[in-house]
Amino acid sequence: MCIQATVPHSFNQNSRSLAALGWSEFFSVQLEPGEADYARMRIATVHRSRVTAESEEGPVRLSLPSQTNTTDFAVGDWVLVDPQTRMLVRWLERRTLLQRRTVGARNQQLIAANVDTLFIVTSCNDDFNPARLERYLALANEAGTTPVIVLTKADKVTEVESYQQQAAALQSGIAVVSLNAKTHEAAAALALWCRPGQTVALVGSSGVGKSTLLNTLAAKPPDEAQLTGDIRENDAKGRHTTTSRSLHAIEGGGWLIDTPGMRTLHVSDVAAGLDILFAEISELAPTCRFRDCTHAYEPGCAVQAAVAAGMLDPARLDRWRKLREEDRENTPSGSSSRGNKPPKARGKRR
Structure with missing residues (x-):
């Protein structure tokens, strides 16, 4: 299914209601008696020793309980925070979680939490690789997000239909959008998934235009724009310009989680995702x-x-067959692929 849209949505970066941030009944029912006075915030960035969040009042740097491991956080997580001290009290269960297992790692690496739609970005050049796209689709299916294949650099080729047809054949009913990430029409083409309260995430290789697309969707002025990099013409590979995950307000009222480029994605814990991908x-x-x-x-x-x-x-x-065998080899016995229940913050609840 190939999607084209022409009607842009209004953009209001000052909209800071909880619903606009992505809060829903799924999170409300997790609140316990006595927690009504805690502020509800959404994790925006995660660094080695600090974490920031988006609140109804704007960005906040959180105070963390002692011995907190920041790798337990995912950008997009919802947390409860003491409004006076800005101390994190506890995490809330995730509705969806994108994660991957890297070679030699015991635990999965968290990519993004509470994502409604995953934009799998590839370009209309030598980066286009159906086998790699299938890996991203399995990841999205397993996480419970809606995958959309976004074909960038569509203005650089004369036969974009061939790329669209190959992408659409990878999974039944998959939406495929082709665009020029540098133009405002790109925001209109993706507006269906960027409405208020919706969260999208960008994944794909370096050099496919993820940072450019973020700058367009977020209508960032030049002094706030994400850095973008050129690609090598001989193999269409790009440099890493995004080095960490982060949450951004975008056109239409939604939120976008940007991620570093991933050229290698090992499948693990995605048996259900593979069943959806290879439904035939x-x-x-x-x-x-x-x-x-x-x-x-x-x-x-x-x-x-x-x-x-x-x-x-x-x-x-x-x-x-190759992906199924790789998934079996990489999936530890008894592991849980969803991982939607994050660990509790250390320290007492107040």
């Missing part, structure tokens, strides 16, 4: 003769029959 395979699997069919050589395999009949792309099946 997961829907056929129950009709195979054997319940534990690997869809490789067994007699009575419905998936292989679909390949033989020309109804299923064999390259697609190969990519499914």
